[in-house]
Amino acid sequence: MSISETTKKKESKKKEPKSKEPKNTQQKQAKAKTSKKNDDAALIGINVKKADDLADWYQQVITKGGMISFYDVSGCYILKPASYSIWEYIKEWFDAKIKSIGVENCYFPVFISEDNLTREKEHIEGFAAEVAWVTHGGQSKLEKRVAVRPTSETAMYSEFAREIRSHRDLPLKLNQWNNVVRWEFKHPMPFLRSREFLWQEGHTAHLTKEGAGKEVHQILDWYAGIYEELLAVPMVKGTKTNNEKFAGADYTTTVEGFIPATGRGIQGGTSHCLGQHFSKMFDIKVEDPDQKKEDGGEGKSKHLFVWQNSWGFTTRSIGVMVLTHGDDKGLVMPPRVAKIQAVIVPVGITAKLGEEGRAKLEEQVIAIAEVIKAANVRVHIDSREGYSPPWKFNDWEMKGVPLRIEVGPKDLEKHQVCTARRDTGEKGSIPITQLGTDVPTLLDTIQSDMFKRADAIYREHRKEITNWDDFVPALNSKNFCLIPHCEGDDCEDEIKKMSARTDTGDDVAEDARAPAMGAKSLCIPFDQPSGITLGETKCTNPNCKALAKSWVMFGRSY
Template identity: 50%
Template structure:
């Protein structure tokens, strides 16, 4: 699942775009008051101090900390996922877990540790992970006779057991998934969610009697990954197949969903679904007796998505005020905030907030009442904007008098007054609008970053302009390696991101942009994380 990233890659940004002002500001000449009616001392250093387009890397580091998503830990490359981010993982987990169970996949759990013998059995596979494998060499003060690896992935943990469990065609298909952590001891620049030494994921491992069955599952799971990104995270992705150079080590072929970060001009691998073919079953001797009584090797798949999805979401939607959470994954979809004034009974306002919250919860929404009396309303607005809550509801004395509430969207800060009788219905509709709007905006920005070219010079120009480049390719491993060499620089080399499943027409006689050989298909190229 890991992809390449250098320490300064997040520093690249685009020119700032004008942003709309926050929905409501407290006039400077008035003192803000808490629901108790007492004056409150204003807080400082609450919001963001770095603009997204000025220094993307520092902006990202600041937003994931200040929004309450992560806490740094004293082991480099390891991070504490705070409830605000872990809840997003749980929402995605609940969706995916339910969907894979519908197609007959069962959950299980396999050990964290891998024997050296098992790990090194599949040569091509371990070569792809060898630099990242962490080893346990001691127990207390005693050296272990044989080092034990911590799983970077679980093929070599699970497949020796598959060989025991699978004997005949009635034992197939075997379709297992596990939710767990893995360790890859990265020495590149660590970045929360995007590149860490320990991360959470699900990993599916399945075995079939035929390649056809395996192929169907690969496509089915990849579509679930697309839904995670596009339907839940509002992040557009390209579905495609990896090149021979970029496919999973030891596998037959790899399918992928690829995202793109416009601010840095880099692609990012979103999730992968691999057909492993029979390579692993040969190495681990996973045979079965078919219906004819003949001995055969199983066909295998593996597939996974990780907590990286959260980082991609932050990069795509976040702005200069902090996170912008798509409603479907927001821990809190609506925050209700009282806006008190002196000489107004605070209990009346708090009762009104509670009434609204109950209506929203009855409509199935995730709601938070912010009745903290040690912060003024303006401070609370900024706090929840920083955390990315999709919709804010403000209730003041005039709102109560007019039997209405004020709704403020986080994505564009548009405001509207809504009758109390219609508050739940309108909130549900607005959240749907916000979800759709975030995806539409992200897709439009992504599409502007895809450049179709036919010639090498145009390829280089587009690459240097921070674009993903769609170019006709001869599908030659040596040509891809040559492109990497020719584009290598301070910001990294270009490589194939995928060959999109949705291919433009390729007229007969079209030549490869890099080699001049006859082109076989269109490939999406770019620099990547």
Template identity: 55%
Template structure:
């Protein structure tokens, strides 16, 4: 790619040019001293993944580093992806009877400490507000790491009768978790955006049904919108949400590093929080039978999806040219670029190209396709190709003098570089079908890579070698907490490989116990016969273990 540079934007008068965040890696040849903006990606994804990722997210204008470590600026190119996810997810949860709301971000200390097991799970991550101006505050306020203790005192106030159930609320907000020393854009940040749903039900059966329904929506967000394959399952007792009854999850996978990543979770909280916050209602059966009414505690759920999803999609689909965005969430799905124009091109041909591009843009827009015309006169067609490839636009439509006369255009796919001819008379239909093909192709490729990285391991001596091949391991497991701890320690001790400086080598942890267990006779867990890979006790189910983010 050309090393062409954009001119640096001058800082406003009286202001200094912002300095880059010290936590950000310093890519080679970065013209930090002059403020010049580099065009193109200098690092190879398979050779230096950490610096490749840092360059992709900044040079594609997805994100900008901020002066507070672990906090980032979401630029329009990435925030639009979040808006597309939000729009789709909102439409789905509305069908389930969930309503959007908003609760304050500050949590009184006494409220946070109401549920001991819950606060212990977040204790190391909580950011506290202790002063207002120069005055010490009488009661310290936590910045929400999650909102159970913010919302549930009001659930207790609002729920009095079985007629008040179910109560189903969701909020789109930010949370703060001050939990680590090496932030990574989108994946592990001290402040992040998410949706968090909190619901209360009269029975466990109702709560269980919702947990499953929400998890399926999370699968669809990743697979249908982001073209990222995930595995649905339940977390181990050790990895479940603090204070909850059980946690279900969708787990992603980054092939380049061989690491799993928790993509979204749907928790059944049971009645634990209801008992702590006195969320109760009258027993309708006792009332109906004329007996003495007694309170019953609600069954509760919580579920969340974060902006981590954007980072997962970048890591899975991106290549050495930059972003590769799935059409369904891309800010711009199609960029239209004039081609074949030179000093000999007549004014008549130039006008015809301009007119055709405008007509094409209007046709695509009318069909609901997010399109953009790049007719900047000071840049060559090649420069524009590189510019939009870096930003991951799914399709490029090239229109030149010969194309206008032939009533056609050339469509180039960002995901695999394939070019095809589309007809101007049916441009909206042709492009719409091609976008669907790109979306399906991206998912199929990612799934094939993920499936090739799943290893069935039945002997411990094969476990760490498979991890070192950048694979996830499915193992027969006893599901014991002590065994899980030992697997992590044992695998860490036997491996010294470092994959990248943001995700150093470590032991394997349990990612989930997949709902879809192997059905082949040679892989089925046989009670009393199949043994745990680590401890040798009877195995209960196949479990997914791996290194993770």
């Protein structure tokens, strides 16, 4: 109803006898105003439930939570301080770890010549569909197109061949913190599937297979540490099957995550032993230090091709964290990566408090913040004018700040502050004299509790399946299936096909509401359940005649 229509309606009722109707009308108008306020609040907050529409929920959470802004190139996004700071905390933690084993940071150009990129056939085949090519410089067509790096193996290994002249130059360990472009044509999803993303990529060369293997597993442990110690997200460590390993690698190790809302897996980070494939391609070799020269030292020395590794971790991890912990109110940030770990909201500011009372409260709030800051807690005071405390509470909940601290005149009289945990909503109080110890302790508890809850859910959804008839129903209940498997490539492909919905209605007992995709192998977990007797246990695929070699984790995935 417009303002003019409202005015006419009021005028038409001036001559009417008094009745309860005007009162009811006023009540209706008041109700309408309240409804409009609620609608406005819904626009500010998250207005869709995670369980109802995950895609819409996710987009609202990361935009309204201040993590990203959209860009005018599809599949590319602006990382705002709230999300980029998470990447900085990850970088700080991991950078210290890799430097402890002698890795040095460097930078190689973003462009790779076509000749270099195509030198290793298997490698380029793994990326061919995603490579972005530069074909023009200004108005001029390039004589030879150049690729925007999808990864840097081929960009770096010519330099490795120049740098490594002797076994004394080994190990050579380099890492880049950079961006890569993979021109995905699937539906983009911020953090999880974007055309440009940030990552680190380590590339190292070793004299022996054993030395390379030791590093591969050390890096993987640290990748799991980023998720579990910083992001409070549980992971399963394992080896990729031959079908799923990195293109051109000898073997690939991986950390695999789980998104409870969809029951789908997501690859969290990979560490590859490239073997000697690239060193033979780029002629990276050294004299064998153990080879005894013949003829009094005048004979030819034996040359060895070096063993190489590559390992990478991306900003995809931020999306995994959001999907794991976020709820219907918005983000839920693990304290160790939260830009703001604790927010102080002054409350109880009324007209009765007066200017002197307001000044005293403000002074006390600043003093409290300094005590908390001195305890190495990232703390912020919300002193915004014109917003009520409940509005601020909702705003900080949407942004996922781990701990809210409320300070008002009544709290100061009791020499305490009130607290509210973002992860559970649990409220409590802390004596002002104990803020320096109790706030950090509470944040550590929140971090630990968030991981424990996520880990318990992940474990509940890993089912050991030995009967094929139970496989698809388990998938449809949002589970992963650990099955005895022969590790055969063709068998793995068949399982994926057999577990997909074909809409024929009679070949697979598929829930119509479940995803149509089949289950692929996620990894061969390092932590193997008991129950497989090598040489006796049959592969779970009913069409396979081979015997099982290990438990393999299958599931639908991103």
